[in-house]
Each structure stands twice: as structure tokens, then as C-alpha cells.
Amino acid sequence: MLADDFRLNEFSPDVRVDTAKASLKEELLSEHAHAQNMYSVIQRHHGYKEKLGHAYGDRCAYCGVPIGCIGYQSFQIDYIVCKNGNADDRADVPTGIDSIENLAFACVNCNGKKHDFTLTELSLPLLSPDMDLGTTFVRNDDFSIEISHEYAGCKPVRAFYDRMHYGSELRRIDYLIASLFDLDQYVNSNDELGELASKISDLLRLALGSLIPRRNKSSIALIA
Numbered sequence: 001m002l003a004d005d006f007r008l009n010e011f012s013p014d015v016r017v018d019t020a021k022a023s024l025k026e027e028l029l030s031e032h033a034h035a036q037n038m039y040s041v042i043q044r045h046h047g048y049k050e051k052l053g054h055a056y057g058d059r060c061a062y063c064g065v066p067i068g069c070i071g072y073q074s075f076q077i078d079y080i081v082c083k084n085g086n087a088d089d090r091a092d093v094p095t096g097i098d099s100i101e102n103l104a105f106a107c108v109n110c111n112g113k114k115h116d117f118t119l120t121e122l123s124l125p126l127l128s129p130d131m132d133l134g135t136t137f138v139r140n141d142d143f144s145i146e147i148s149h150e151y152a153g154c155k156p157v158r159a160f161y162d163r164m165h166y167g168s169e170l171r172r173i174d175y176l177i178a179s180l181f182d183l184d185q186y187v188n189s190n191d192e193l194g195e196l197a198s199k200i201s202d203l204l205r206l207a208l209g210s211l212i213p214r215r216n217k218s219s220i221a222l223i224a
């Protein structure tokens with residue numbers, strides 16, 4: 001069974017991004033009361049970027065690939081509404097472009113692909129990782145991603161799909177890797193499995209140890 005959110009699988013941990021980001025905001029404000037720019041506070045001070053990652057379940061806000069699969073150095077802070085967009089688009093973020101509400105945790109692949117993609121008042125709810133992104137697209141049984149039926153004719157959604165290369169083979173491989181990784185975490189946290197847990201875990205780690213280096217070296221990782 002695939003999850004309702006295309007970025008997750010049935011073994012992904014439950015995460016409430018909104019409440020996690022709200023408590024991170026509280027912490028940031030208590031320690032940096034006069035800071036105007038939360039992006040630079042998170043970037044400059046040790047530990048905050050990790051906490052932003054925790055808010056997203058230690059995985060990419062746009063594709064769901066876990067830190068544990070591709071490494072923390074492969075993650076960046078993303079502006080949900082592009083910093084260099086026009087004034088109207090920036091006005092769609094009432095808390096400010098540099099506020100925590102407008103920041104997400106993204107893998108370099110997604111952040112690089114998204115780059116200066118413009119989110120408008122219309123497309124923001126559909127494409128924001130903190131809003132409906134997870135259901136604007138769907139995950140098929142073969143792990144490929146497609147646009148949900150409801151938005152098949154929506155031009156900004158199609159443009160985002162193409163920009164993010166959601167149809168690429170890398171997205172399928174990353175989902176397989178994320179599923180094996182999350183299953184390993186799940187198996188290890190389930191006491192009822194007893195000795196079986198370590199046997200399953202050994203196999204999963206063998207598979208991941210073989211898949212991840214191939215994924216990272218593969219030409220599809222470079223072009224996808």
C-alpha cells in the first residue's frame with residue numbers, strides 16, 4: 001500500500017510539520033528576539049538547520065528522500081516562495097519572505113531544480129510543501145510520480161512537475177531507497193519482531209549499501 005502523500009511510504013514516521021515549525025519558531029525568537037531574517041539565523045547558528053530537518057521528518061520537503069540515505073550535506077534551506085520573485089508573489093507570504101513559515105528543508109536535487117520557480121497566489125497552496133504538495137501529485141504502484149487527476153489540466157502544476165523532474169527514474173529509485181530505509185527504522189523500533197528484526201535489518205542494510213552508492217554514482221542522478 002502506498003501512502004496518501006506521494007513523498008511518504010507506509011513506514012515513514014508521522015510528522016506534523018506545522019506544529020514542529022511553530023515550536024522551532026518559538027525557540028528561534030526566544031534566542032534571537034531581534035533577528036529579522038530567520039534564513040540567516042538558521043544558516044549561521046549551529047543546530048537550527050538540523051531542527052528544521054527534524055520538522056520535516058529528517059527528509060526532503062519536496063521528494064521525501066531521507067537524510068539517512070543521501071547524507072546531511074546533501075540538504076539545503078529552501079525558500080518556498082522564491083526570494084527573488086516579484087512583489088505580488090512575495091506578498092503571498094504575510095510573515096515575510098525570510099520568515100520560518102517560508103523556509104523548508106530540501107535535498108540539493110530538489111532545491112536546485114526548483115531554483116527560481118515562481119509560486120503565485122493560485123499555485124502556492126497546491127505546490128507548497130507545507131500545504132497540499134503531497135496530494136497534488138500521486139505515487140503509482142511502480143513508484144513513478146504523476147499529477148493527480150484533479151490537477152491534470154492545471155498549467156502551474158504541470159510546469160512544476162516538469163521543473164522538478166518528478167517523472168524521472170531517479171524519483172522512483174529514491175522512493176525505493178526511502179521505503180527500505182523507513183522499513184529498517186520501523187523494524188528496529190518494533191520489539192515484537194524479536195530476532196527476526198535483526199535478520200530483516202541485515203538484509204535491508206545490505207540492499208541499501210548496494211543501492212545508495214549506485215544511485216549516487218549513476219548518470220541518472222546527474223541528469224535527473
Ligand SMILES: [Zn+2]
Pocket residue numbers: 060061062063064065106107108109110111
Ligand atoms: Zn528532494
